[in-house]
Amino acid sequence: MTMPFPEPTTPTASRSEVFTNYLGFFRSRVIEKIESLPDHELRTSRVPSNWTPLELVKHLTYVELRWIEWGFQGQPVETPWGDWKDDRWHVPPSETKEDLLQDLQAQGRRTTSVIESTNLSTQGQPGPRWxxxxxxxxxxxxxxxxxxxxxxxxxxxxxxxxxxARTGE
Known part of the structure; x- marks a missing residue:
């Protein structure tokens, strides 16, 4: 299901809601684009830097994990760079599109929970992220x-x- 773009004129209850709306929209568009790609495109690179669409999904999941849980909250994370191997993004063959999209959605729910329960001016916890x-x-x-x-x-x-495949916002 396509989330509507969070237009600047759309009323929101708070600045926090602006962030959750935009992040939710971006996540939903990533998911739609991945689901629109044929299976043979998911692990194929079309760019010189050699990343694949599934690697990008995993990277975005870890970006949220690193910045919100490991960074801002200062939580211990066993493998904060679990999306990297040999100096590049990596997805092993055992990880499926469905697994990676579920992980992205689950991370999004954790991020949303932090946003909804924390004042935006709250400073993060000290730790290696910084x-x-x-x-x-x-x-x-x-x-x-x-x-x-x-x-x-x-x-x-x-x-x-x-x-x-699918293009646009």
Missing amino acids: RDQPPATLERVLFHLLQEYARHLGHLDIITEQAN
Whole structure:
């Protein structure tokens, strides 16, 4: 199901809701684009950097995990860089499209829970995510996540267009 684009004129109850609406929209578009691709395109790269659509999905899941749970909340995460192997994104053959999309949705629910229960001006917990810098506020982390999603969704849009699959917002 397509989520409507969160237009700037759409009323929201809070700034937090603006973030949840945009992140939810971006996640839903990633899922729709992945589901529109033929199976043989999911593990095939069409770009010189050699990433695949499924690797991008896993990367976005880990981006949220790293910034929200490992970074902002300061939670221990066993493998915060579990989307990387040999200096590039990686998805082993055992991980399926369905598994990766479920993981993305589950991470999205955890992120939404943090956004809904935390003031945007709350500063994150100290930890390795910050590389010895003061932790950012939740609002700054969410701006970063929006940038990641928007950029990678644009990349995925080009890939789906090349594969003659779903394009657009």
